[in-house]
Amino acid sequence: MMRRSRGGRPRKEGPRHPSGQLVQKVEPNAKVVALRRALLGEAPSARLADAEDPMRLALARGWISEAQHRGGLLYAGAWRRSHLQHRTPGLTETSEPAARDLRRVSEMSDAEIAAAFEAVLCSAESRGPPSDAERADARLRYNTMSRAMTAEEQNEVFLCFCLASWPQWILQRCAGRFDTSWERKHRLLVSGLETLAGIRPYRRAAS
Known part of the structure; x- marks a missing residue:
């Protein structure tokens, strides 16, 4: 004789993964959210x-331009493609639900779409290990861009974009201090990025 099931706990409602597992809702850390909001200040868009990365924060607050940011991304991408032991910049972190951009592509500006694609294309992880020819091309681009800047400019761009370091001038500016000695580093960074923004994209000659 078949025994009847006693039922057990009722099935929880909510969205589920294709496997049938319930999607877990992870509440964002309130302290982290408050800190990021403080870093972003009154930046309208x-x-x-944007507060997870120093140069995205600088862009959001208007301290570097979109063209300068794009030049820095391309420089960092060339460095990572030519230096395989340094393929992941900075610390990685799983985005919190409140920090994710859930907009559709149609809701983004052209500049935001271009920046998103460039961030993906500059990521070595998204493209797999480069071939010897691709690595040589990346090395040529990196060396060409480096030589176009002064040594001090190159150092600031390298620290901020290749290593994703947080410069002191960002922290000082977020605290409302725009007249510290660290502003010299900001001027060097902007000068270097302006040079990179003016360099025409490198195209590998057809073999």
Whole structure:
């Protein structure tokens, strides 16, 4: 004789993964959210995710331009493609639900779409290990861009974009101090990025 099931706990409602597992809702850390909002200040179009990276934060607050930011990304991408032991910049972190950009592509500006694609294309992880020819091309681009800047400019761009370091001038500016000695580093960075922004994209000659 078949025994009847006693039922057990009722099935929870909510969205589920294709496997049937319930999607877990992870509440964002309140302290982290508060800190990121403080870093972003009154930036009108900034998102919480922009506070995870120093140069995205600088862009959101208007301290570097979109063209300068794009030049820095391309420089860092060339460095990572030519230096395989340094393929992941800075610390990685799983984005919190509140920090994710859930907009559709149609809701983004052209500049935001271009920046998103460039960030993906500059990521070595998204493209797999480069071939010897691709690595040589990246090395040529990196060396060409480096030589176009002064040594001090190159150092600031390298620290901020290749290593994703947080410069002191950003922290000082977020605290409302725009007249510290660290401003010299900001001027060097902007000068170097302006040079990179003016360099025509390198195209590998057809073999």
